[in-house]
Amino acid sequence: MSLLWCDKYRPKDFSKLDFHKEQGSGLKSLTKDGDFPHLLIYGPMGAGKKTRIMCLLKELYGTGVERLRSEVMTFTTPSNKKLEIGTVSSNHHIEVNPSDVGIYDRVVIMNIIKNVAQTQQLDLSGQKSFKVVVLTDVDALTKDAQHALRRTMEKYITNCRLILCSTTMSRVIPAIKSRCLCIRIPAPTTEQIVQVIEKTASLEDINFPRNLAEKIAVLSERNLRRALLMSEACKVEAEGKLTPNQNVAEPDWLLMIRETARIILNEQSIQQLKKVRENLYELICRGIPPEIIFKNLLDGLLKQCDLGLTAEILENAATYEHQMVQGNKEIFHLEAFVAKCMCLYQNVLEEMKSDF
């Protein structure tokens, strides 16, 4: 069975972690007497949150947690709407991403946690008295769902522990923060990424040039998963012969967003706006999250602006991005932002002309 590098060489034990070792041993001592509080694990993408969760579970329950099965659960909302959600579970834990079902996430949380929590372990000898529920993408949960977690977390603590996994802390309500042990997982530094790439390459028996590894580490934006995927792509592209100056393929969507930013800066007119719209639709259809489009577009736009214009564009970006997250038709807000930028840009250009 061929696996991607990032899955194949994922550390399965706290002792095998490549970075944040001190934190790893802290987590290990946390599970030492077979018990731990609710956890809220947060950190940027590709920093190893999931890896640490799996290590923790293994430390607690042994290898049993690696026997996973995926199930589709069905729920009925109070308004008789049927929901389906995929879960991954072992005998000891269950993993769900409740935000998959959008605004109905509260129903999922209520049902799953209560199901798990209300079944008690019969034989306490040799078994833990609790099961673990892993909730991913907690920052995407609605406020309602987060409130639903509050009292449940306290009430059922003897039968069920929660591990919450999120990328930012800001969107988690304080009431949940105060009930959890919050664990911050910073992104690996570029040197650490280089080390991991080299280690992986030596395990794969490949001679990986250091220059290339460094280049990849910088381009990956300190995201280890992306770095490993990129290095694997490089290997495939070079057909076994890696050179230090090899071109590292950047994702197509990133190039496309940059191109879009260039279109906006080149000419400000309705025709251009139409072109931009095509590009944006294309990106959204390909499943690129609008938040990422927005961020990269903004980066592309601000590369060559003076401070005054930058401030103005950012001010608008802040508002439009917020509206985009609140609303549910992303394209409107993206386009509105593009149009506004064109407008601001043109104003500045005209002012400059009239100064001459």
Place this chain on the structure above:
Amino acid sequence: MQSFLKSGKLGSQSLDKGASSSKITKKSKTVPWVEKYRPQTVNDVVEQNEVVAVLNQCISGADLPNLLFYGPPGTGKTSTILAAAKQLFGDIYRERILELNASDERGIQVIRDKVKTFSQLTASATRPDGKACPPFKIVILDEADSMTHSAQAALRRTMEKETKTTRFCLICNYVSRIIEPLTSRCSKFRFKPLNESMIHERLKLISEKEGINCEDETLKTLVENCGGDMRRAITCLQSCSKLQGSGSPISVNTVLEVTGVIPHNWLLEFVEVCKRKSYMDAVEFVKKFGYEAYSASQFLEQFNCFLVNTGIFSDKQKAMIGEKLGTVNYFVQDGGSEYIQLCSLATSVILACDA
């Protein structure tokens, strides 16, 4: 344990007592300290003197008005009513209370069916064992501010009609989200954030009872960073002791890490970067900040404190930055991207430096 909590004098006793009690904790180890040290009687509740006085009066007179508790998290709202219920009803308190919180379905339908049927049942004035007990039941609506307005409206008449058999206790963080007709039917009690010294005392008590090695200074840092939230403080203490492993004393660094406080030099660096007046530098800083996974709302909070006390900026500059800080904080908590919001804050600070 009850008598221990009442006396609260363990601070003067020697440490070997703590060691002996840690043996007991090993048996019941799955109980988190927050639950373990929940007040058992109304008198154990710290700080909230008015509420305690009123409740004590009620308990001795064996009657209770409809109650509305409000205040920030971790001040003992739920604990108080549960303790009061235990004192009122003794062993049968589970039969006499209906606890509904945000995790339960609480639409208008549930209020109409479940709450109404529960409240219409009459309760007897004697317990099964023959002792007297108050002839009513309590409906506890926890986190009532997340109830819909229609559900709240449905409560109105039920509350009045069933006063003979049922008392209601509403618990919420923000009293403004409870509709007026309900607040006027309840006696309101505000739970104030706890005094730092009170939390400190309680933490010291717990750490001695659990046999934890913790310096007084460290505890002080912990308390300062918990902002009057007792639950948070206790959870932090337990987490720290677990993370550290038994034996070694809890260090200040662990406390800072667990409470999620951002080291002060990040704030200084932010100001430093902004003074350089280069947008690209600011972006680099924001990116670096993001990679370290610190929370932006925590940063904004700390920056606000820093801004108010600092002498780097003039009053006018402070006002400009402060205004921006408000908007940014709102956007961040409402789901905006941290990266964009922080960049936007940075440009404002850069512009303010010029003013």
